Amino acid sequence: MxxxxxxxxxxxxxxxxxxxxxxxxxxxxxxxxxxxxxxxxxxxxxxxxxxxxxxxxxxxxxPHFRPKAKRVIYMHMEGAPSQLDLYDYKPDLRRRFDQDLPDSIRKGQRLTGMTSGQTRFPVAPSMFRFIKHRNNQDGLWLSELLPHTGSIAHEMALIRSMHTEAINHEPGITFFQTGNQQPGRPSLGSWISYGLGSSNANLPAFVVLITQGLGNMQALAARFWGSGFLPSEHQGCRLRSAGDPVLFLKDPEGVSRADRRKMLDLVGELNEIEAARTLDPEARARIAQYEMAYRMQMSVPDLTDFSSEDQETLDMYGPDVRKPGTFAANCLLARRLAERGVRFIQLYMRGWDQHNNLPGELRAQCGAVDQPQAALIKDLRRRGMLDDTLILWAGEFGRTVYSQGTLTQDNYGRDHHPRCFSIWLAGGGIKPGIAFGETDDFSYNIVKDPIDVHDLHATMLHCLGIDHTKLTFREQGRDFRLTDVFGNVRKELLA
Amino acid sequence: MQALLDVLGRTHPMVLHLPIGLLAGLAAIELLFLRRESADRARGPRILITWLAALSAVVAAVSGYFLGRSGDYDPIILDRHLKLGIAVAVLACLTAFAQYTRSATPRRVLLFLTLASLVPAGHLGATMTHGEDFLLAPLRPKPADTPQPVLTRFAAEVRPILETRCVSCHGPSKAKGGLRLDSPEQIEEGGSSGPILLAGDPSASEIIRRLHLPETDDERMPPPGKNPLTPAQIEILEAWIQDGASFTEPPRDGSPTPIQTSDTTPTPAAPKPMPPAPALAAIATALGHAEPTSRGEPTLFVSFPADAQAIDDARAAELLRPLVPFIADLSLSRTRITDATLPLLAEMPALRKLDLRDTAVTSAGIASLAAAKALEELILVRTKLDPSAIETLAGIASLRRVYLWGAGLDKPTVDSLRERRKDLAIEAGDTLSAEQLAAEDKVTFSSDAPPIESPPAQTGPTDLSTIRPINSVCPVSGAPVKPEYTILYKGKAIGFCCPNCPKGFWEDPDKYLAIIEGKR
Incomplete structure (x- = not known):
């Protein structure tokens, strides 16, 4: 060759x-x-x-230019958490309890099939108290469900003016992950693996950790972390929480590590012949993945062993940290992956799809994520790692101000709402302690500084030193980008 | 078979001129008989010439395809040239068939399209063989009269030879044998058969060996049939390789002035020194990671995330010493290094950020960092410091941010540093939380807020079937109203023809309301 x-x-x-x-x-x-x-x-x-x-x-x-962040931790809240009950503080709505949502607000916009048949759209104000936390502006109001998250208000850039095109989960997550609602494009983590490469030869550059939710859950497809048309070594590697973190990684009983090495050498030679004969790059990707799996046999057990963590750190993440697969355990694992140079760490927290019984389910969901996500930010901060780690916390869309189903004083549900929702960024390259964008009195439409998914992607790539217009891959006769022909780097969010 | 296809490919430069000439002739005939279609005395010759043109275009396209596969041409230009060439062949064939139609229009349109593809195809072909800018080069203004300062021996002596004699085949638009000689990096990289230079040994260097081969040898450079280099030029190359083939060595006294034969001699500039490849390879072998801080910069970010425990003082010294001038961002976190490595780090002139988290480094080691001139960020989390480290940290003038959590310093000690260096951002794990500023009391709901707009507040569900739209024609589309698509605006029920039209209505509701009321 x-x-x-x-x-x-x-x-x-x-x-x-x-x-x-x-x-x-x-x-x-x-x-x-x-x-x-x-x-x-x-x-x-x-x-x-x-x-x-x-x-x-x-x-x-x-990187194309000097980056602020070297890696990403993306906490995706699958199912779409309610911005009204967590981040988008609308105290005046409490005087409109059960009033109809005015037509001038809804403007005839489409609804999902789940509420389009409702005879009326009664306004459901959040039943949760809000607390104001110090940030680098005049303070940030957050829900009483997120007290720990409030304690990192000075690190967060809260965006209340996010919007998306999709109104259902599958296309919504696909759009957030790949920049397109149709399946088939590479995911954000794959683009970053492709654009920046791996810095740890013993672990994949893109790792996925999943936590099962406590509320209504939606399907989670493996293609959300697929590499699309990029070479397959860039796809996300899911670490399982129960049993072996990576399936089929252990040698079968009776096979020694030396035997495994011999087998891999032989298979490698055969693949090399195939690669030379067909020029198929996938043959080389296969050799690389066999070799990585061999090294992961050693590196993964070390990664998932929390015995080297001190008690104070474990306590910080909360009591669930000892239970593999919980959001707390995955947040700590995310920090350990970040320390080991993994470029893109994707956390999924399922169960945010509160069409009914929102108050009860939201309480449980927030109870599972609030302390660990704040602990992750603080742990990265004190270790000097937050400056070069980019954090994203986001669902795929928001939830409606009107109640789905019956509205009572202490129970309601909310349908999908793509027109505005809240997400937050923190860490490498992001301006800390700010709130950005505004919605109308009903948190229904954006009135100031809208940000779309392509803008978010472009801005994140910018923090990583990548010009989103230059990171391309040629497929089917044209150059593809994560942001397609869209996307503006939003300088207002940059430190 | 292989040899035959090879020969077929090489007929391309000969065959390609046939369709050009024939198509030009055809165009001349068409122009000549433009106004005398009825006579059409040229029908016979016209058909003959068109078919000859089509046939030769097909042969040219096929032979060009095989020539292009030699891999010696710029792939992007080649790709376009190939597509345009195929277009010419296909269009020429269609033109030939169109000769038999009664009307003159199809054949003339097709001929025009053929010529329109031929011109860019020919231009791209010429770009590949003669180089970029061949056509217009004589029109370009000459470079400035004042000679640019020549900063290196390479730029003064070697580059002019390469530019004038080699780069037309080993350059950006054509890289025969995978070799490019238009930049120092690419010269060092060599071609598909390996490196071309062996510093200090001209006779073992591939580039010199090929210059000396007999004129008939297939591997000789320049290739048989082209003018050889002069003995003086070969001597210059040999002497340069003998002296180490350096791209940074300053020009020799009395060195020959650059040979100004090319109109487009690039400005000679000193190439940036680059990190040595063997040192980077050694980092990779140790499962460490080194990458440029950004594209094109020679400064490095180096870390050992995969197998940190394998890095001790000896290993760190071995791996890092050759890269001392280049490292700008270094992480030794979780490695087994001790104070013994610190003096080496202090030598790094470009070092901006240093991460020593979770190492056995002590205040004694930190003391050597006093010599670090560029250090801006220092991470000493979970190291083994004592209060004497404060003295060192306060003294590093360039320092902007320091992390001291778990480093063995108590709060008064850290506060004393905060007092001494107010410009320094210090994170010691004691300022992680933002405090609460205010909190709401119990939440109560009411419905007493006035409605946003005039529509009367509806109490209880409305029976939509009782609402009749005030209009019969959709104000947006003009189509008949379907009662199921009805909305309320200013207390009026307005009907639409479909669920999409209300969107248009809300763009300017009052305008549409006026339309409706005007029409009623």
Missing amino acids: SKERLSPATHPLEQHYLDMTRRRFFGTAAKGIGAGLGGLALASLLGAATPGNPAGFYSGPS
């Missing part, structure tokens, strides 16, 4: 032509031109490699 093949510094198309030397082409074509052309067409369908770096000494991917 020529040495260029190993260097990802080359444009994929150029790389392909370098591989496809005259001799190789005719070698493939020995049985007839047809076979050669077929092979060529097939090979062309398979993209290759990683974005290049023109600085000659270094062949791996690297």
